[in-house]
Amino acid sequence: MITFEKTPGWLDWYAGPSKPRFKLPAGAVDAHCHVFGPGALFPFAPERRYTPCDASWQQLFALRDQLGISRNVIVQATCHGADNSAMLDALAHADGRARGVATVRRGVSEAELHRMHALGVRGVRFNFVRRLVDFTPKDELVEIAQRIARLGWHVVVYFEAADLPDLWDFFTALPTQIVVDHMGRPDVSQPVDGPEFALFLRLMREHSNVWTKLSCPERLSVSGPRALNGEARPYRDVLPFAQRVLAEFPDRVLWGTDWPHPNLKDHMPDDGLLVDFVAHLAPTPEQQQRLLVSNPMRLYWPEETTA
Numbered sequence: 481m482i483t484f485e486k487t488p489g490w491l492d493w494y495a496g497p498s499k500p501r502f503k504l505p506a507g508a509v510d511a512h513c514h515v516f517g518p519g520a521l522f523p524f525a526p527e528r529r530y531t532p533c534d535a536s537w538q539q540l541f542a543l544r545d546q547l548g549i550s551r552n553v554i555v556q557a558t559c560h561g562a563d564n565s566a567m568l569d570a571l572a573h574a575d576g577r578a579r580g581v582a583t584v585r586r587g588v589s590e591a592e593l594h595r596m597h598a599l600g601v602r603g604v605r606f607n608f609v610r611r612l613v614d615f616t617p618k619d620e621l622v623e624i625a626q627r628i629a630r631l632g633w634h635v636v637v638y639f640e641a642a643d644l645p646d647l648w649d650f651f652t653a654l655p656t657q658i659v660v661d662h663m664g665r666p667d668v669s670q671p672v673d674g675p676e677f678a679l680f681l682r683l684m685r686e687h688s689n690v691w692t693k694l695s696c697p698e699r700l701s702v703s704g705p706r707a708l709n710g711e712a713r714p715y716r717d718v719l720p721f722a723q724r725v726l727a728e729f730p731d732r733v734l735w736g737t738d739w740p741h742p743n744l745k746d747h748m749p750d751d752g753l754l755v756d757f758v759a760h761l762a763p764t765p766e767q768q769q770r771l772l773v774s775n776p777m778r779l780y781w782p783e784e785t786t787a
């Protein structure tokens with residue numbers, strides 16, 4: 481049996497999260513979460529940049545039930561490279577209550593894409609975060625995007641805000657819906673009206689195929705306070721950014737826990753308090769319904785939506 485040693489300083493996901501005070505609407509979707517391994521069953525990729533703790537689908541689905549979430553979108557984590565087995569195994573055990581976002585290379589066969597579709601994959605992830613991956617050449621990504629577009633899938637992109645100018649032409653030429661991870665990772669110590677975030681808002685304004693996830697306040701926050709020890713109003717510096725996006729693009733926003741929170745360095749949030757954060761970010765029932773239910777359902781379970 482292969483055993484893996486975690487990256488030094490690795491923070492494990494928070495065991496025993498609190499029960500959220502905010503009651504999620506019926507049918508709420510966690511549109512960004514991952515599974516890690518378990519490494520003994522689904523070995524981590526040789527090219528990985530970090531070695532995480534295990535985080536199985538059993539543990540993910542237990543969290544889902546505890547937090548009052550109905551469905552998950554499981555995004556392939558970079559520690560598994562382009563071997564989607566752990567994520568697909570999770571989908572296979574989800575009773576239709578999970579969709580997946582895969583990482584594929586140019587050599588992926590049509591048969592494999594169709595197998596993944598049958599299991600619930602609806603997108604591929606292109607990652608441009610230097611600390612996580614070696615970049616895949618753009619011509620390869622374009623080829624992949626054209627192939628998956630035929631299946632009705634979309635492209636999830638992960639990048640740092642400072643890199644958006646360089647990636648703009650590539651993103652705006654993609655033939656699918658595009659979902660930007662974690663609001664394009666704004667530097668929340670800059671003003672919400674500053675030029676960097678303005679560029680991201682412009683991307684969404686000028687391109688109606690661009691969506692984003694109002695996720696990862698625990699990763700983006702500089703000032704905190706952290707979602708720990710019952711803190712009722714965590715990550716206040718992230719709120720203006722998320723609220724700005726929600727106000728302007730209420731139909732193209734998603735929310736996710738980001739469980740099991742890879743690579744956090746200074747604390748591991750209580751996921752129950754992360755659910756409570758949603759009530760601050762989207763205070764009205766109508767906003768909550770779109771963010772948590774109707775938007776993700778339209779993207780990931782369109783066959784179940786009528787509108």
Ligand SMILES: O=C(O)c1cc(C(=O)O)oc(=O)c1
Pocket residue numbers: 556557558559612661699738742743
């Ligand atoms: O910021 C990160 O470290 C991170 C990593 C991964 C991944 O390794 O896939 O996914 C995320 O959504 C965020």
